[in-house]
Amino acid sequence: MKPDDWHLHLREGAVLNKVLDxxxxxxxxxxxxxxxxxPVISPLKAMEYKKEITKRLGRNSEFTPLMxxxxxxxxxxQIIKELKRGHIITAIKYYPAGATTNSTNGIKxxxxxxxxxxxxxxxxxxxxxxxxxxxxxxxxxxxxKLFIDLVLDRIISIIPDLRITLEHITTLDxxxxxxxxxxxxxxxxxxxxxxxxxxxxxxxxxxxxxYCLPVAKREKHRKALLQTATSGNKKFFLGTDSAPHLxxxxxxxxxxxxxxxxxYALNLLAGIFExxxxxxxxxxxxxxxxxxxxxxxxxxxxxxxxxRDSPIKVRNxxxxxxxxVMIFGKDFDIYWEIKLPKNESF
Ligand code: NCD
Ligand code: ZN
Numbered sequence: 001m002k003p004d005d006w007h008l009h010l011r012e013g014a015v016l017n018k019v020l021d022x023x024x025x026x027x028x029x030x031x032x033x034x035x036x037x038x039p040v041i042s043p044l045k046a047m048e049y050k051k052e053i054t055k056r057l058g059r060n061s062e063f064t065p066l067m068x069x070x071x072x073x074x075x076x077x078q079i080i081k082e083l084k085r086g087h088i089i090t091a092i093k094y095y096p097a098g099a100t101t102n103s104t105n106g107i108k109x110x111x112x113x114x115x116x117x118x119x120x121x122x123x124x125x126x127x128x129x130x131x132x133x134x135x136x137x138x139x140x141x142x143x144x145k146l147f148i149d150l151v152l153d154r155i156i157s158i159i160p161d162l163r164i165t166l167e168h169i170t171t172l173d174x175x176x177x178x179x180x181x182x183x184x185x186x187x188x189x190x191x192x193x194x195x196x197x198x199x200x201x202x203x204x205x206x207x208x209x210x211y212c213l214p215v216a217k218r219e220k221h222r223k224a225l226l227q228t229a230t231s232g233n234k235k236f237f238l239g240t241d242s243a244p245h246l247x248x249x250x251x252x253x254x255x256x257x258x259x260x261x262x263x264y265a266l267n268l269l270a271g272i273f274e275x276x277x278x279x280x281x282x283x284x285x286x287x288x289x290x291x292x293x294x295x296x297x298x299x300x301x302x303x304x305x306x307x308r309d310s311p312i313k314v315r316n317x318x319x320x321x322x323x324x325v326m327i328f329g330k331d332f333d334i335y336w337e338i339k340l341p342k343n344e345s346f
Contacts, residue, residue: 188239
């Protein structure tokens with residue numbers, strides 16, 4: 001069955017134009033993140049953003065962008081019923097203020113938003129969480145565990161009925177917490193966190209294109225993610241967190257976080273599952289578990305992956321305006337190829 005991407009940054013304007021095809025030709029649906037420079041904080045803005053995306057899709061495109069709303073401390077509980085009725089958004093996104101790209105309008109204290117979360121639980125609207133406790137005083141490698149212990153665990157104990165996706169998890173601690181939590185908690189895992197540990201960011205020099213948030217952790221965490229993602233456990237599924245940034249913004253004095261992984265995400269995953277001898281579980285991870293968590297039908301359309309005898313030619317970057325966006329995958333041998341319908345290419 002065709003896969004879905006449960007965490008995707010498509011951006012706007014020129015970048016959106018250039019990156020959309022990579023997801024829309026391979027994935028059936030994607031949960032589109034709302035952290036634009038002017039974030040998607042209202043249903044109206046979500047509708048406008050959806051229109052901006054859909055007008056760029058080809059006439060015969062089978063792709064559906066699923067929209068998210070950016071939660072702020074000013075989001076009103078009353079808006080939730082309206083959202084439920086309008087079927088405008090699929091989930092609401094919780095960014096701790098200062099945790100990542102465009103998160104300044106995010107949440108400072110989870111206590112402020114408890115009434116909104118209560119209303120979401122009543123109306124069965126899922127919450128997606130960037131699970132890191134921001135703050136200079138916290139070691140960057142500990143921020144996911146701290147968020148789980150000090151925020152997530154408290155939210156779940158107050159509102160156990162709220163459906164939650166802990167996004168782009170990076171630690172064994174998160175895996176263990178999720179496995180033991182109630183059925184309403186699930187998690188996305190990215191392709192890059194299955195492939196990179198923290199040393200890769202410093203391999204023979206500093207590698208800005210391997211820097212993302214949450215930052216890659218120790219090898220033991222990567223191994224645990226690998227084992228969990230390929231296990232078929234229905235609480236874990238793919239969210240690529242493909243996050244394009246212009247090279248000049250990443251290769252700078254203060255380079256920003258994000259890895260553009262959409263172009264080879266599925267190809268790389270096929271290789272990973274094959275190596276783990278778990279190809280049978282690939283469909284669960286990319287096509288079934290996420291849809292089940294979001295209470296949506298599993299796709300019926302299909303996609304074909306073919307294993308080549310020699311590595312395929314991997315593109316290194318795409319051009320955007322006078323700059324480029326580097327593509328994740330160029331440092332690896334990729335043997336799996338996606339067979340697109342005749343007359344289609346990227
Ligand atoms: C994302 C981005 O660039 O929007 N960056 C990242 O490193 N993952 C934001 C996010 O999901 O944290
Ligand atoms: Zn993201």
